[in-house]
Ligand SMILES: [Ca+2]
């Protein structure tokens with residue numbers, strides 16, 4: 174989503190009222206075992222903040238195991254690359270302090286060249302030309318950057334079906350990008366090998382074309398992924414820039430350059446999700462696979478984490494981000510990484526590590542005075558709702 178276009182008015186409309194007390198503990202323990210550790214993520218140089226973090230994924234790819242992270246188009250020097258934080262760095266980090274990323278992995282153009290790649294992907298068109306332009310701008314280039322909004326590790330439907338990175342970019346056109354990691358000495362690159370177009374249906378995107386694909390999770394089967402679209406309808410008829418209502422949760426196959434939606438599963442899961450809306454807005458901004466049958470999705474605007482039960486095509490609420498008795502992010506992050514003007518936290522990434530802890534990242538929106546993301550580790554999250562009884 175485009176942080177540039179948030180306004181005070183919108184924020185007041187979309188977020189629950191109530192000022193956060195001026196308390197910020199880096200670690201807080203309740204009576205339960207839940208613990209929230211907060212970190213200040215830095216780029217590998219140890220100096221620059223990681224800004225506008227838009228998604229996280231915990232996983233292993235080759236010799237690397239840890240957190241994989243992307244930033245959106247407003248991430249400046251953090252954009253147009255994949256940022257990796259190793260498992261050992263995560264283990265050594267101290268709550269409340271900096272966490273310095275292990276590596277920044279640049280995106281690299283298709284090895285066959287853009288002309289052949291474009292030809293292979295349907296012959297091009299304006300959308301492919303814009304993708305190439307953003308891709309080639311690089312993090313320090315002029316002009317628009319890739320609006321990376323999601324990352325996961327998964328396997329393609331086509332040979333050789335090795336583990337690869339899958340990213341989404343959404344503005345102005347939503348694509349899933351498939352990249353293979355290549356090594357040269359100590360450095361790595363994420364080389365673009367395929368892209369899959371996601372066509373938002375007629376009338377389902379706002380004027381900024383910035384409410385498209387925001388989350389991705391691999392299903393465990395080659396080529397099959399879960400994707401989320403942020404919104405498909407305006408929450409307020411007078412606000413047509415961004416659609417913050419009627420998000421979509423979809424199961425899809427990536428094949429033949431396109432996102433092919435499993436309409437039956439996706440419609441059922443999405444209807445179940447819509448029934449859970451409690452406030453004026455409802456969005457999906459991240460997705461993560463928790464186990465064989467469970468997908469976790471985050472509703473940034475509504476402030477909820479939901480769990481989708483894949484076999485029953487149902488979605489249930491799990492954790493409210495602002496519940497004072499548990500996560501209470503407004504209070505915990507009121508001064509972290511700096512004083513927040515608005516009483517909300519813009520969670521855009523979530524993932525689970527092998528110990529069962531959840532990691533979250535925020536994408537601070539205007540009018541905050543900072544763009545630095547906060548990395549959150551939720552140790553011993555509360556139990557999830559049980560899936561519906563098998564039919
Ligand atoms: Ca965006």
Ligand SMILES: [Ca+2]
Nearest residue numbers: 377378384404
């Ligand atoms: Ca949309």
